[in-house]
Amino acid sequence: MSRRSGALVPAGWAAYNGLWLALLAGLGGNATVLWLYGGATAIAELFAGAVVISGWRHPLEPRRHLLARHGEASLLGALGVAFAGLGVVFGAWFYPMAAVLLAFAVSLAAMDVRDRHRPPAR
Amino acid sequence: MTDVVGTAGIDPNPVALVDLSIARRGLPSWLTTTDHKRIAILTMASSLVFLLTFGLMALTMRAQLAQPEQHLVSNQAYDELFTLHGSGMIYLVLTPLAIGMGLYLVPLQIGAPMVAAPKACLWSYWTYIFGGLIILLSAASTGGPDAGWYAYTPLSDSQNSPGYGMDLWILGVMLAVGAMMVMSGAVLWTALRMRAPGMSLLRMPVFTWSEVATCLMSVASFPSLLGAMGLLAVGRVDPSLFSHNTWNVAYQFLFWFYGHPVVYVMFFPFVGAVAEVIATFSGRKYFGYTFTVYSLLAFAAGSMAVFGHHMFTTHQSVNDYFSLSSIMLSVPAGVEYFGLIGTLVGGRIRYRTPMLFALAFIPQFLVGGLTGIMVATPVIDNQVHGTYFIVAHFHYTLFAGSVFGAFAGLYFWFPKATGVLLSERLGRINFWLMVIGTNMAFLPMFFSGFEGMPRRVVTYSDASGFGTLNLVSSIGAGILALGVGVFVYNALRSLILARSAGADPWGAGQTLEWTTSSPPPRFNFDGDHPIPPIRSYAPLLELARGPAPRRPGAAEEAAVGATAWPNEP
Amino acid sequence: MPFRSTFSRVFTLEVGIAAAVFVLVLGAVGFAFLRSRLRRRRGEEPSNKSEHTVVESAYVVLLLAVAGFLVWTSLTANAQENSASGRPSVTVRVIGFQWCWRFDYPASHFSVTGTCEGGASGENLPTLVLPTGRSVAIEVTSADVVHEFSVPYLRYRTEAMPDHTNTFRVTLTRTGRWLGRCSEFCGVLHADMDFYVKAVSPADYRRWLESHHQPVLS
Numbered sequence: 001m002s003r004r005s006g007a008l009v010p011a012g013w014a015a016y017n018g019l020w021l022a023l024l025a026g027l028g029g030n031a032t033v034l035w036l037y038g039g040a041t042a043i044a045e046l047f048a049g050a051v052v053i054s055g056w057r058h059p060l061e062p063r064r065h066l067l068a069r070h071g072e073a074s075l076l077g078a079l080g081v082a083f084a085g086l087g088v089v090f091g092a093w094f095y096p097m098a099a100v101l102l103a104f105a106v107s108l109a110a111m112d113v114r115d116r117h118r119p120p121a122r
Numbered sequence: 123m124t125d126v127v128g129t130a131g132i133d134p135n136p137v138a139l140v141d142l143s144i145a146r147r148g149l150p151s152w153l154t155t156t157d158h159k160r161i162a163i164l165t166m167a168s169s170l171v172f173l174l175t176f177g178l179m180a181l182t183m184r185a186q187l188a189q190p191e192q193h194l195v196s197n198q199a200y201d202e203l204f205t206l207h208g209s210g211m212i213y214l215v216l217t218p219l220a221i222g223m224g225l226y227l228v229p230l231q232i233g234a235p236m237v238a239a240p241k242a243c244l245w246s247y248w249t250y251i252f253g254g255l256i257i258l259l260s261a262a263s264t265g266g267p268d269a270g271w272y273a274y275t276p277l278s279d280s281q282n283s284p285g286y287g288m289d290l291w292i293l294g295v296m297l298a299v300g301a302m303m304v305m306s307g308a309v310l311w312t313a314l315r316m317r318a319p320g321m322s323l324l325r326m327p328v329f330t331w332s333e334v335a336t337c338l339m340s341v342a343s344f345p346s347l348l349g350a351m352g353l354l355a356v357g358r359v360d361p362s363l364f365s366h367n368t369w370n371v372a373y374q375f376l377f378w379f380y381g382h383p384v385v386y387v388m389f390f391p392f393v394g395a396v397a398e399v400i401a402t403f404s405g406r407k408y409f410g411y412t413f414t415v416y417s418l419l420a421f422a423a424g425s426m427a428v429f430g431h432h433m434f435t436t437h438q439s440v441n442d443y444f445s446l447s448s449i450m451l452s453v454p455a456g457v458e459y460f461g462l463i464g465t466l467v468g469g470r471i472r473y474r475t476p477m478l479f480a481l482a483f484i485p486q487f488l489v490g491g492l493t494g495i496m497v498a499t500p501v502i503d504n505q506v507h508g509t510y511f512i513v514a515h516f517h518y519t520l521f522a523g524s525v526f527g528a529f530a531g532l533y534f535w536f537p538k539a540t541g542v543l544l545s546e547r548l549g550r551i552n553f554w555l556m557v558i559g560t561n562m563a564f565l566p567m568f569f570s571g572f573e574g575m576p577r578r579v580v581t582y583s584d585a586s587g588f589g590t591l592n593l594v595s596s597i598g599a600g601i602l603a604l605g606v607g608v609f610v611y612n613a614l615r616s617l618i619l620a621r622s623a624g625a626d627p628w629g630a631g632q633t634l635e636w637t638t639s640s641p642p643p644r645f646n647f648d649g650d651h652p653i654p655p656i657r658s659y660a661p662l663l664e665l666a667r668g669p670a671p672r673r674p675g676a677a678e679e680a681a682v683g684a685t686a687w688p689n690e691p
Numbered sequence: 692m693p694f695r696s697t698f699s700r701v702f703t704l705e706v707g708i709a710a711a712v713f714v715l716v717l718g719a720v721g722f723a724f725l726r727s728r729l730r731r732r733r734g735e736e737p738s739n740k741s742e743h744t745v746v747e748s749a750y751v752v753l754l755l756a757v758a759g760f761l762v763w764t765s766l767t768a769n770a771q772e773n774s775a776s777g778r779p780s781v782t783v784r785v786i787g788f789q790w791c792w793r794f795d796y797p798a799s800h801f802s803v804t805g806t807c808e809g810g811a812s813g814e815n816l817p818t819l820v821l822p823t824g825r826s827v828a829i830e831v832t833s834a835d836v837v838h839e840f841s842v843p844y845l846r847y848r849t850e851a852m853p854d855h856t857n858t859f860r861v862t863l864t865r866t867g868r869w870l871g872r873c874s875e876f877c878g879v880l881h882a883d884m885d886f887y888v889k890a891v892s893p894a895d896y897r898r899w900l901e902s903h904h905q906p907v908l909s
Contacts, residue, residue, distance in 0.1 A: 006314030020427035027443040040342040068240040069142045071154030078248030085293040197879040277836040367854035406737035413747045436850045437857045445765045456754040466723035468738030470730045492709035499765040505846045508874030574843030576874045579882035583811040
């Protein structure tokens with residue numbers, strides 16, 4: 001029971017936010033604030049939906065995460081994202097570096113995904 | 123070399139937990155770790171380094187303001203100082219500290235061997251670090267960020283704040299906030315999906331619940347800041363955008379839709395920490411658990427509905443609604459206080475360092491909370507908006523409240539995370555310096571603000587009469603800094619002396635993290651440190667009190683709980 | 692001018708409630724300390740109660756009542772502050788700019804400004820002259836970035852935003868001169884953006900108007 005109920009938390013929380021949202025609409029909130037608040041509520045509901053779907057697909061949730069081998073992927077990925085951002089500020093020559101870093105990071109992470117369901121022999 | 127759990131012979135799961143990381147020792151093993159505890163320690167340690175950095179900036183500002191009509195720093199430098207102090211403390215210190223504490227403790231408290239999405243958490247850590255470095259870099263470049271931490275348009279556009287500094291600042295803020303959004307998503311997912319057998323939702327410790335509420339807010343509200351920063355970036359390409367009132371107001375709404383919940387992101391985990399500390403050092407179960415849990419969730423939801431109260435004096439917000447929603451937050455806050463005090467009343471109190479910080483949190487945050495009701499009243503905000511009254515109010519919530527809660531948590535869990543004991547004597551010196559410094563620094567600001575001293579002024583005239591109040595504040599800030607210095611000394615000294623803490627240095631741990639070793643093994647619990655049966659939100663206390671089944675069926679649950687993780691039926 | 696009286700009524704009330712709550716909480720914590728000491732002396736175990744639903748529910752109801760009362764106070768006071776109606780007898784336009792203020796008197800076709808350099812210690816601060824006893828409409832806007840028109844004596848302030856005008860009504864009851872400030876950060880000389888509000892008798896006000904003959908600047 002306990003793992004299924006997890007989704008209730010974000011779902012119920014978002015629903016309670018819906019009450020405040022309705023009151024905001026009632027007291028004269030304009031379109032900007034209603035979209036803003038509505039959007040955030042929707043994000044929380046989407047999170048709840050993801051938890052539900054994950055529960056169907058992987059009743060034994062933690063097994064999916066047993067092999068997180070390539071931590072380097074995270075470091076390179078973060079550097080890649082930062083470089084991409086610096087590209088927006090300073091111009092194009094940061095982009096190829098970001099692309100290389102991100103490609104490298106994604107392929108390392110993909111190796112972990114590939115190995116995820118293999119027995120952890122080493 | 124490989125750590126394996128589930129060796130107790132009761133693990134039906136064919137996949138054992140194995141750490142196959144490429145880098146296994148030394149610095150590389152830390153920098154590429156996928157162990158939630160190490161990522162969390164990196165996050166919290168980094169946030170403390172940033173605390174010192176941005177704290178020094180605050181001291182510089184207090185020196186500048188100590189006397190009227192002083193010019194120790196230029197106007198431009200002062201503007202950059204408060205922009206960096208505010209954005210640094212919020213984006214790079216308290217938010218990461220709050221979520222990092224959850225990253226460390228949530229898996230331990232719910233009996234999970236790891237965090238969900240460890241690589242994403244590590245990515246968050248590095249993205250946060252790069253964001254922080256870029257924010258610091260922005261100050262060193264031409265036209266450093268000087269528009270305040272909320273960077274209102276059009277002041278922050280490319281006409282009024284030209285140069286790369288502001289662009290870099292936007293990038294740094296987006297990276298740091300985006301990173302924390304991802305990390306909090308992982309912590310939330312862990313709490314919802316990876317609880318050990320027997321750990322039902324309403325057996326999660328109060329701290330874990332406070333993290334759940336926190337992460338809900340950050341997942342739902344942080345995207346809004348990315349939107350605000352995106353809008354600002356577009357407006358820096360085309361400054362004509364912010365000659366339209368619509369976009370200026372839209373920016374403010376987008377900003378505060380993040381900007382208010384983040385205040386509670388920086389607060390809830392530390393309330394959770396205070397709750398755990400008070401329960402532990404009162405030697406009893408936390409009182410009012412169910413009410414507290416629901417009030418945390420209601421509080422978190424309500425805090426999403428109060429963003430417009432920062433904009434009362436724009437008269438383009440919905441003042442009645444936002445006054446109503448803001449004042450109603452006092453209801454869940456009051457319920458939490460009832461729990462804290464109720465726990466104390468029935469307890470046998472031990473005054474150790476974490477407890478001292480937790481006890482100081484109660485009246486100090488209360489000052490912040492009660493003045494919060496005042497500023498949530500438009501007719502009062504019409505007098506104090508944009509003044510030092512606001513500065514005093516949020517420093518009471520964020521420093522006298524949150525940071526004291528954070529210090530309670532840091533003193534409480536430091537031995538768990540490092541395996542070594544902190545000095546109790548230095549802890550007390552730290553505590554008293556911080557109490558005196560905090561109240562000296564921030565209490566006078568209520569009075570200068572009430573008299574109309576605006577925020578963010580580089581200086582003030584002699585005739586204004588703000589001189590004495592500011593001098594007291596500045597001296598207080600110095601004492602406060604001394605207190606933080608004692609903490610740093612205490613922590614470093616303890617790591618060198620390395621007095622072993624043992625599994626439960628306080629001798630009264632109530633939640634699962636205190637059963638395992640200090641520091642815990644790679645996967646938190648193993649054959650030597652199995653997860654005990656979980657029959658309540660204070661499983662260790664039940665264990666200590668002996669096996670007294672409180673309800674029919676408790677015996678079977680205990681049997682289920684006795685098996686090691688993971689064995690989901 | 693309802694701002695001062697409304698403010699002091701609501702502020703006094705909220706400070707009173709806050710003080711009572713603060714004392715109550717300190718009292719409860721102090722009581723807990725004493726109980727704990729007694730418990731230790733008698734060798735009693737701490738309580739093992741985790742919930743007291745009746746007390747807690749009653750407490751929530753009490754909190755709701757107090758919060759509801761505060762909300763009602765806030766909303767009615769807000770409505771009262773914004774209740775001015777009818778035609779104003781004087782309309783002035785306040786324009787904030789980096790880094791000073793300009794006050795336009797549209798009906799009389801002139802405007803006044805000054806120099807803000809040096810802030811409150813400056814010699815030539817802009818002064819907003821208003822008559823006492825008359826309902827004045829003050830329209831606040833900005834020529835560039837967001838400023839805030841704040842006069843602590845009035846207990847009122849409003850943001851000065853570009854491309855938008857905020858209007859409020861005030862009736863001054865006594866003559867005098869009070870310092871006003873910019874209260875929204877607006878750039879390097881934010882600290883200097885001080886000004887005066889000067890209330891004079893209607894007769895003096897008329898004389899003052901007549902002494903100005905400059906054409907309106909924009």
